[in-house]
Amino acid sequence: MKAITYRTYGGPEVLEYGDAPNPKLGVDTVLVRVKAASVNPVDWKIQAGYLDAVMDAVFPVIPGWDVAGVVEETGVGVTEFVPGDEVIGYVREDFVSRGTFAEYVAAPVRTLARKPANLSFEEAAGLPLAGLTAYQALTRSLQVRAGDTVLVHAAAGGVGSLAVQIAKALGARVIGTASEYNHAYLRGLGAEPVAYGEGLTDRVHALAPQGVDAVLDLVGGDALKVSPGLLAEGGRLASAVDGAVLGLGGGYVFVRPDARDLEALTELAERGELRVDVAATFALEEAADAQRLNREGHTRGKIIIAVA
Numbered sequence: 001m002k003a004i005t006y007r008t009y010g011g012p013e014v015l016e017y018g019d020a021p022n023p024k025l026g027v028d029t030v031l032v033r034v035k036a037a038s039v040n041p042v043d044w045k046i047q048a049g050y051l052d053a054v055m056d057a058v059f060p061v062i063p064g065w066d067v068a069g070v071v072e073e074t075g076v077g078v079t080e081f082v083p084g085d086e087v088i089g090y091v092r093e094d095f096v097s098r099g100t101f102a103e104y105v106a107a108p109v110r111t112l113a114r115k116p117a118n119l120s121f122e123e124a125a126g127l128p129l130a131g132l133t134a135y136q137a138l139t140r141s142l143q144v145r146a147g148d149t150v151l152v153h154a155a156a157g158g159v160g161s162l163a164v165q166i167a168k169a170l171g172a173r174v175i176g177t178a179s180e181y182n183h184a185y186l187r188g189l190g191a192e193p194v195a196y197g198e199g200l201t202d203r204v205h206a207l208a209p210q211g212v213d214a215v216l217d218l219v220g221g222d223a224l225k226v227s228p229g230l231l232a233e234g235g236r237l238a239s240a241v242d243g244a245v246l247g248l249g250g251g252y253v254f255v256r257p258d259a260r261d262l263e264a265l266t267e268l269a270e271r272g273e274l275r276v277d278v279a280a281t282f283a284l285e286e287a288a289d290a291q292r293l294n295r296e297g298h299t300r301g302k303i304i305i306a307v308a
Contacts, residue, residue, distance in 0.1 A: 003102035004287040005060040009049035012288040012295075020062065023098055023106035030081055030107050031073040032089065036125035037100040038066035039287075039294045039303040040158070046096055047291075056095040063287075064100035064305075065092045067107065068115055068124035078109050080259075086115040088266070090128035090257045101287055103307060113262035116269035123276040126158065126302030131265045131274070133240050133255040134163035134216075138170065141238040141251040142214040146171025149208050151230060154218040155191055156182035158302050159240065161277060163216055164191045169273040172214075175207055177223065182300060196223070204230050211235060215250075217242065224248070277301030 003020035025031050043063045045051060071085040081087065089112040091100055098106060115124045138144045150167045154160045155176025167174045168190045176191035177200065183193035194203040200223075204212065211232030217224045220242030227237055228248050237250030245252050268274040279301040282290040287305055294303050 001103040002284060003062050004064075004284065005062055006047055007060045009047065009052070009057075011044070011048065012291045014047070015063075015288045015291070017285040017287070020060070020102060023104055025073055025075050025106055026108075027075045027077040028109050029075045030071055030078055030087070030109055030112060032067060032069040032087060032105050032107050032112075033072045034067055034069045034100055034103055034105055034307040035121035036068045036307060037064045037305045038125045038129065039064075039290045039305065040066065040129050041294060041297075042129070044291050044295055058095055058097035061097050062099040062102050062105075063096075064102075065090055066125050066128045067091055067100040067105055068121045068127075069105075069307075072104065075109075080109055081112065086121075087112045088115045088124050088128050088262060089113070090132055090255070090262065092257050101284065101305060101307075103284075108257075110259055111257040113259050113266055116266045118270055118272075119276065122278055122281055122304045122306060125304055126276040126278060127162075127265055127269070128262060129255060130158045130302065131162050131166075131276075132258065132261055133159050133253065134166050135261055135265060136255055136258070137216050137238050137240055137253040138163060138166055138214075141253050142216060142236045144170050144172050144214055148172045148213040149175065149232075151175045151177070151204060151208075151212045151215045151227075152191070152218065153177045153216065153223045153227070155186055155189075155193070156300050157218060158299075160218050161189060161301060162274065163218070164189045165274045166268065169268055175204060175212065177219075185300060201226055201229060208232075214238075216240070217245065217250075220244070278304050280304070281306050
């Protein structure tokens with residue numbers, strides 16, 4: 001099969017396009033013919049060696065954790081899917097090697113769910129990691145309920161835009177921080193936008209004088225530091241990007257594969273309550289360029305690699 005690989009840690013320049021062995025099908029795995037994959041910041045952070053202390057890399061590594069595709073074959077222990085099923089997945093294992101930037105991936109069945117019927121493969125590929133991060137943060141760490149007011153930092157980004165929609169679907173009022181350029185976009189998602197930077201605390205308090213019930217931080221740094229002061233009494237704080245949240249009394253969110261949570265995202269999408277905006281699409285052999293764009297950190301929505 002054709003795939004993107006890297007043989008040593010580094011930047012986009014270490015990515016190679018070429019032939020790689022077809023993945024072996026395990027007892028509890030599903031062979032997926034990849035139609036599209038998504039680029040996430042964690043891909044290039046792993047590739048740079050930043051997670052080497054917690055995740056083994058078995059070189060050569062095929063990067064990528066997000067996938068949308070078609071079931072080609074199932075392992076003997078798999079009863080959830082049959083060949084021809086359209087699926088999405090957050091294909092993360094406890095080591096990095098067998099990723100989704102390839103024509104095929106052998107995905108553990110626990111990492112997959114059916115693809116939303118109303119999303120294209122490119123849109124669906126952008127849903128798993130970002131959607132699960134938002135969903136697990138909101139429903140587990142923050143326990144958002146109907147009637148809550150939720151503040152999302154970086155609300156126009158890949159995770160943030162999905163968090164806004166999920167929080168709205170849960171019945172919450174949503175305030176989102178973003179640049180002025182993205183304010184109309186956030187209003188279209190159902191959020192009340194506020195600008196970053198100096199005076200943020202005053203702008204949030206103008207909208208929520210008693211404070212907000214929950215803050216989801218997707219920026220870290222200064223945005224996280226001011227967040228405790230934005231909470232109402234008994235408010236909850238979580239971050240998916242900055243471990244300093246633990247010292248502020250909040251929770252740190254590292255997304256995990258969960259087929260039931262993925263299915264919940266599929267149901268939200270099929271009810272029209274969740275959409276995925278595609279910022280740019282690249283061919284498989286253009287993965288390095290896709291990664292360079294992702295590293296800039298200013299895209300609205302998801303960067304997608306179309307494989308087939």
